Amino acid sequence: xxxxxxxxxxxxxxxxxxxxxxxxxxxxxxxxxxxxxxxxxxxxxxxxxxxxxxxxxxxxxxxxxxxxxxxxxxxxxxxxxxxxxxxxxxxxxxxxxxxxxxxxxxxxxxxxxxxxxxxxxxxxxxxxxxxxxxxxxxxxxxxxxxxxxxxxxxxxxxxxxxxxxxxxxxxxxxxxxxxxxxxxxxxxxxxxxxxxxxxxxxxxxxxxxxxxxxxxxxxxxxxxxxxxxxxxxxxxxxxxxxxxxxxxxxxxxxxxxxxxxxxxxxxxxxxxxxxxxxxxxxxxxxxxxxxxxxxxxxxxxxxxxxxxxxxxxxxxxxxxxxxxxxxxxxxxxxxxxxxxxxxxxxxxxxxxxxxxxxxxxxxxxxxxxxxxxxxxxxxxxxxxxxxxxxxxxxxxxxxxxxxxxxxxxxxxxxxxxxxxxxxxxxxxxxxxxxxxxxxxxxxxxxxxxxxxxxxxxx
Amino acid sequence: xxxxxxxxxxxxxxxxxxxxxxxxxxxxxxxxxxxxxxxxxxxxxxxxxxxxxxxxxxxxxxxxxxxxxxxxxxxxxxxxxxxxxxxxxxxxxxxxxxxxxxxxxxxxxxxxxxxxxxxxxxxxxxxxxxxxxxxxxxxxxxxxxxxxxxxxxxxxxxxxxxxxxxxxxxxxxxxxxxxxxxxxxxxxxxxxxxxxxxxxxxxxxxxxxxxxxxxxxxxxxxxxxxxxxxxxxxxxxxxxxxxxxxxxxxxxxxxxxxxxxxxxxxxxxxxxxxxxxxxxxxxxxxxxxxxxxxxxxxxxxxxxxxxxxxxxxxxxxxxxxxxxxxxxxxxxxxxxxxxxxxxxxxxxxxxxxxxxxxxxxxxxxxxxxxxxxxxxxxxxxxxxxxxxxxxxxxxxxxxxxxxxxxxxxxxxxxxxxxxxxxxxxxxxxxxxxxxxxxxxxxxxxxxxxxxxxxxxxxxxxxxxxxxxxxxxxxxxxxxxxxxxxx
Numbered sequence: 001x002x003x004x005x006x007x008x009x010x011x012x013x014x015x016x017x018x019x020x021x022x023x024x025x026x027x028x029x030x031x032x033x034x035x036x037x038x039x040x041x042x043x044x045x046x047x048x049x050x051x052x053x054x055x056x057x058x059x060x061x062x063x064x065x066x067x068x069x070x071x072x073x074x075x076x077x078x079x080x081x082x083x084x085x086x087x088x089x090x091x092x093x094x095x096x097x098x099x100x101x102x103x104x105x106x107x108x109x110x111x112x113x114x115x116x117x118x119x120x121x122x123x124x125x126x127x128x129x130x131x132x133x134x135x136x137x138x139x140x141x142x143x144x145x146x147x148x149x150x151x152x153x154x155x156x157x158x159x160x161x162x163x164x165x166x167x168x169x170x171x172x173x174x175x176x177x178x179x180x181x182x183x184x185x186x187x188x189x190x191x192x193x194x195x196x197x198x199x200x201x202x203x204x205x206x207x208x209x210x211x212x213x214x215x216x217x218x219x220x221x222x223x224x225x226x227x228x229x230x231x232x233x234x235x236x237x238x239x240x241x242x243x244x245x246x247x248x249x250x251x252x253x254x255x256x257x258x259x260x261x262x263x264x265x266x267x268x269x270x271x272x273x274x275x276x277x278x279x280x281x282x283x284x285x286x287x288x289x290x291x292x293x294x295x296x297x298x299x300x301x302x303x304x305x306x307x308x309x310x311x312x313x314x315x316x317x318x319x320x321x322x323x324x325x326x327x328x329x330x331x332x333x334x335x336x337x338x339x340x341x342x343x344x345x346x347x348x349x350x351x352x353x354x355x356x357x358x359x360x361x362x363x364x365x366x367x368x369x370x371x372x373x374x375x376x377x378x379x380x381x382x383x384x385x386x387x388x389x390x391x392x393x394x395x396x397x398x399x400x401x402x403x404x405x406x407x408x409x410x411x412x413x414x415x416x417x418x419x420x421x422x423x424x425x426x427x428x429x430x431x432x433x434x435x436x437x438x439x440x441x442x443x444x445x446x447x448x449x450x451x452x453x454x455x456x457x458x
Numbered sequence: 459x460x461x462x463x464x465x466x467x468x469x470x471x472x473x474x475x476x477x478x479x480x481x482x483x484x485x486x487x488x489x490x491x492x493x494x495x496x497x498x499x500x501x502x503x504x505x506x507x508x509x510x511x512x513x514x515x516x517x518x519x520x521x522x523x524x525x526x527x528x529x530x531x532x533x534x535x536x537x538x539x540x541x542x543x544x545x546x547x548x549x550x551x552x553x554x555x556x557x558x559x560x561x562x563x564x565x566x567x568x569x570x571x572x573x574x575x576x577x578x579x580x581x582x583x584x585x586x587x588x589x590x591x592x593x594x595x596x597x598x599x600x601x602x603x604x605x606x607x608x609x610x611x612x613x614x615x616x617x618x619x620x621x622x623x624x625x626x627x628x629x630x631x632x633x634x635x636x637x638x639x640x641x642x643x644x645x646x647x648x649x650x651x652x653x654x655x656x657x658x659x660x661x662x663x664x665x666x667x668x669x670x671x672x673x674x675x676x677x678x679x680x681x682x683x684x685x686x687x688x689x690x691x692x693x694x695x696x697x698x699x700x701x702x703x704x705x706x707x708x709x710x711x712x713x714x715x716x717x718x719x720x721x722x723x724x725x726x727x728x729x730x731x732x733x734x735x736x737x738x739x740x741x742x743x744x745x746x747x748x749x750x751x752x753x754x755x756x757x758x759x760x761x762x763x764x765x766x767x768x769x770x771x772x773x774x775x776x777x778x779x780x781x782x783x784x785x786x787x788x789x790x791x792x793x794x795x796x797x798x799x800x801x802x803x804x805x806x807x808x809x810x811x812x813x814x815x816x817x818x819x820x821x822x823x824x825x826x827x828x829x830x831x832x833x834x835x836x837x838x839x840x841x842x843x844x845x846x847x848x849x850x851x852x853x854x855x856x857x858x859x860x861x862x863x864x865x866x867x868x869x870x871x872x873x874x875x876x877x878x879x880x881x882x883x884x885x886x887x888x889x890x891x892x893x894x895x896x897x898x899x900x901x902x903x904x905x906x907x908x909x910x911x912x913x914x915x916x917x918x919x920x921x922x923x924x925x926x927x928x929x930x931x932x933x934x935x936x937x938x939x940x941x942x943x944x
């Protein structure tokens with residue numbers, strides 16, 4: 001019985017077009033009659049026939065509509081409105097027909113009002129029906145922006161361009177998954193139209209699932225029908241979506257990754273840093289680069305004035321930008337004795353200098369107070385200079401420093417505090433210094449991520 | 459301005475110049491009118507760091523310099539790093555056709571009627587946290603495996619020494635293209651005005667196949683980009699001292715006069731080689747000061763001598779050259795190319811390769827350790843490897859304690875260490891017979907592309923137009939091996 005009901009019910013979208021056509025035709029005839037009174041009499045019979053046909057086909061459509069709705073795929077307010085508007089339409093048409101037969105005695109003008117309201121009613125019912133079948137944004141999805149503004153929809157669609165670029169602000173669900181669910185799944189699985197009893201519009205409704213149980217099993221994509229259904233043999237009846245373009249490889253990957261990571265709405269792309277496939281998919285399909293990037297790429301800086309570079313060069317520094325589109329500077333010198341004046345010149349580029357090589361330059365501790373002004377330093381070579389703990393302590397404000405070469409200096413175990421405060425420090429070179437093996441062991445336990453490189457001898 | 463300038467520079471390369479002569483003197487006059495001044499400026503500019511055509515790299519450079527320990531002759535991968543326990547079972551049996559396939563063999567084994575597989579006579583053990591297998595020939599290298607990125611899946615197109623060396627060093631089997639160091643000098647310029655950008659040191663004692671100096675030639679690039687070869691003797695560079703009665707100021711005045719004459723000549727002819735000449739005179743003048751200090755190892759402490767090995771006291775030895783390589787790296791020489799010959803064991807491999815290993819193993823490891831403790835391994839890329847591998851079947855008669863191996867382009871092992879390369883990994887795999895690459899193949903051009911990438915260069919964007927087309931080190935090939943980048 002159920003199958004027959006659904007089989008017949010599926011003729012509803014076909015049959016509904018008959019009352020729509022008939023009532024519009026009745027309206028046209030009525031308009032004709034109103035324009036030319038002389039022909040009015042002759043048109044009454046066709047109008048009666050049109051109204052009757054409208055009513056009869058309308059009743060059949062309503063009946064089939066009940067059958068279609070009986071499988072529960074469509075629920076919600078839109079369905080209710082659709083149903084009541086459809087029934088009301090039939091009622092109005094019935095009344096109009098009875099009046100035309102003069103069984104009901106109504107004024108001509110009132111009959112006209114009935115027919116106009118029937119046309120309105122069928123338009124609204126039809127529109128709601130369309131929303132149920134195709135999804136409520138079907139009609140407006142490709143509307144020009146001004147139309148969308150008129151009907152109060154926001155002019156911009158969620159697209160790749162609106163995805164934030166920082167990995168920790170890319171929400172996997174909101175920015176990457178919802179957009180394709182909305183274009184490929186929502187039309188059949190929303191709160192109003194629940195094919196298979198499933199709405200996919202929220203994580204909660206996915207977890208709740210449909211007729212065959214939960215659609216989303218957080219942490220296990222292979223137990224989640226939302227994923228299984230999109231990767232199965234496309235010729236299978238169960239393959240989703242049944243029509244339109246299937247999910248792309250990237251979408252399938254992202255969906256699986258998200259489910260396996262517990263399917264949480266707050267999950268960001270930052271969690272995926274290190275996952276090779278995911279990283280590549282994000283980059284190739286969405287243009288999001290989540291590969292871990294060093295400071296100089298993470299925090300871009302504007303190019304420095306060429307005049308400053310020339311001044312530094314004149315002072316004896318070798319200066320070159322890090323790369324063609326990275327405007328931080330790599331500074332070194334072949335001058336064997338760097339004097340105060342030279343060091344002070346560096347302040348002209350204090351934000352730009354990120355690699356600084358001052359090995360073997362006869363630096364003293366006091367020179368390092370100038371170096372500490374170069375807050376964007378990431379690599380600093382101070383090896384083979386007569387500098388001590390006092391000087392290194394001046395550098396503790398260098399928060400971006402990653403590599404510090406102190407070999408051949410007079411530093412001791414007491415640089416630990418300074419090293420600790422250099423929060424980005426990854427490597428320190430301390431061969432031929434006054435550090436001791438106990439001190440180094442202590443450093444290793446205090447700053448576990450720090451690689452301390454000593455030497456073979458001396 | 460810069461593009462404008464390089465445009466005009468291009469206008470005056472030799473080939474165009476010849477073309478212009480054919481077209482008429484007016485063109486020469488015009489090009490030299492623009493040319494002289496700008497070229498003179500370019501020459502001056504080179505003296506304050508940089509000066510490369512790229513200005514700065516395409517990407518941030520992980521490596522600022524390279525030490526390339528070229529093991530010429532083709533070291534056997536099977537006795538060194540590519541451990542194949544299955545060969546024990548197959549020892550003495552014919553190599554299966556399914557393995558040998560259609561891979562090319564050299565003419566030297568063409569007359570052989572039998573191709574018996576041969577296992578390494580030297581044992582292997584795993585070392586370090588990475589657990590890399592290293593042959594007992596390399597006890598010192600074994601100590602530093604956690605600093606190495608061992609690539610077992612190298613392969614090349616060439617099967618004989620000359621073209622294979624050229625392939626590794628210039629990207630083409632046919633000699634005449636610019637070598638790696640020349641490209642770097644051309645692209646990135648110099649970090650030290652007082653020393654050549656590209657130094658070549660060959661060592662005594664290897665013997666075997668000779669080296670062709672075109673392997674460090676500049677090809678069609680301006681000739682001052684070619685490698686400067688240090689002599690493998692007591693004095694690496696001759697005639698550094700001024701003759702009796704001539705002091706440095708005299709020398710300077712003489713050079714200034716010569717320079718003026720050369721510039722005058724250049725203004726007439728526009729030949730870029732005249733500029734190369736000027737550059738070379740100036741470099742020689744500066745080297746008079748810088749070389750004696752750089753090549754003097756007498757100030758090195760004893761433990762450094764001990765670390766490198768006794769041979770360090772023998773000028774021209776590989777060991778001495780390794781120590782000099784470190785000193786040159788400290789002075790920011792961009793490309794330091796060592797060659798050690800004698801790895802070509804067609805016969806008598808067990809003895810031959812042992813000798814080679816003894817000459818080089820300790821120094822290789824010492825160089826890595828020494829660079830590391832000085833912080834230089836951070837921005838110095840060290841490369842070890844030859845031009846091809848060797849066959850897993852024996853060349854000549856296989857006896858209980860003797861065998862040989864022929865050239866084998868199908869797979870060989872190299873290692874890299876330092877700047878920007880993942881330490882402590884083994885990349886790529888060969889089949890059970892070390893005959894074919896079965897995982898992650900790395901072609902010579904891929905290797906070159908990766909090396910360029912580490913120096914901050916996009917290998918596809920460092921080109922030089924010559925004979926109507928743009929050339930690059932990797933020609934039209936090469937992919938960066940991203941998996942080995944740190």
